Amino acid sequence: MYVRAYLRASTKQQDAGRARADLGRFVGERDLRIAASYIENESGASLQRPELFRLLDDCHPGDVLLVEQVDRLSRLNATDWEKLKASIGAKRVRVVALDLPTSHQLIQTSGDEFSTRMLDAINGMMLDMLAAIARKDYEDRRRRQSQGIEKAKAAGTYRGRPENKERNAALISMLEQGQTWSSIVAATGVSTSTLSRLARKIREAKG
CATH class of the missing domain: 3.40.50.1390 (Resolvase, N-terminal catalytic domain)
Known part of the structure; x- marks a missing residue:
């Protein structure tokens, strides 16, 4: 055993x-x-x-x-x-x-x-x-979190999750170096939606 x-x-x-x-x-x-x-x-x-x-x-x-x-x-x-x-x-x-x-x-x-x-x-x-x-317990916490977000949005005080600037800077660097999305996801576990948002940010910065 x-x-x-x-x-x-x-x-x-x-x-x-x-x-x-x-x-x-x-x-x-x-x-x-x-x-x-x-x-x-x-x-x-x-x-x-x-x-x-x-x-x-x-x-x-x-x-x-x-x-x-x-x-x-x-x-x-x-x-x-x-x-x-x-x-x-x-x-x-x-x-x-x-x-x-x-x-x-x-x-x-x-x-x-x-x-x-x-x-x-x-x-x-x-x-x-x-x-x-x-x-x-998991479902209760998720429901309370969702209710809190909706309440904050209604009050105009919701700011969303703080940006992880250090992580995002590293991801942007990887994207600019030409690494594929699949390789970045495999290496970091980040979501494709995050990569899409950062890729759009790169395009906007370049005008």
């Missing part, structure tokens, strides 16, 4: 590796160690997470996928959560989360078959519940 830690944050401005010490302490208290860590900055509401699926590709039956909280693994809608669960189940991976006490026993050596199956069933139900709560 290998313990594989998955650490995720939503944006590149956040420290995805923040929980590394807590996860290390958790396995250390059980005389185990983390075989590998997989770190990425991607939204938990999306299935487009290369590091998570690289972790699953690396797993063998009985390995542990260790996370700090269930919402680090999923803020997915119901359909995508079922897809992710199917991928986890196909690899026969055990999900252990620090905020899900029913999962902690799964990181220990297995007991008899009955106890293991009962524990898997209980943990599965709790995992589903916390994943649903994480999704609701």
Whole structure:
């Protein structure tokens, strides 16, 4: 059995590796160690997470996928959560989360078959519940954010997201050097809409 830690944050401005010490302490208290860590900055509401699926590709039956909280693994809608669960189940991976006490026993050596199956069933139900709560929290925050923006727009005080001038200057330089949009997107993760806006800015500056 290998313990594989998955650490995720939503944006590149956040420290995805923040929980590394807590996860290390958790396995250390059980005389185990983390075989590998997989770190990425991607939204938990999306299935487009290369590091998570690289972790699953690396797993063998009985390995542990260790996370700090269930919402680090999923803020997915119901359909995508079922897809992710199917991928986890196909690899026969055990999900252990620090905020899900029913999962902690799964990181220990297995007991008899009955106890293991009962524990898997209980943990599965709790995992589903916390994943649903994480999704609701995500949707609530998005709704409050949208309501706040609409209120600010109505009051004439909305200014939008502050421009990342340093990043945009680097992107403009890449565009002016003739790099293709696809290569810039692959290297930086920036959206094509941002590149379109910056390309238009370059054209306007040239008159």
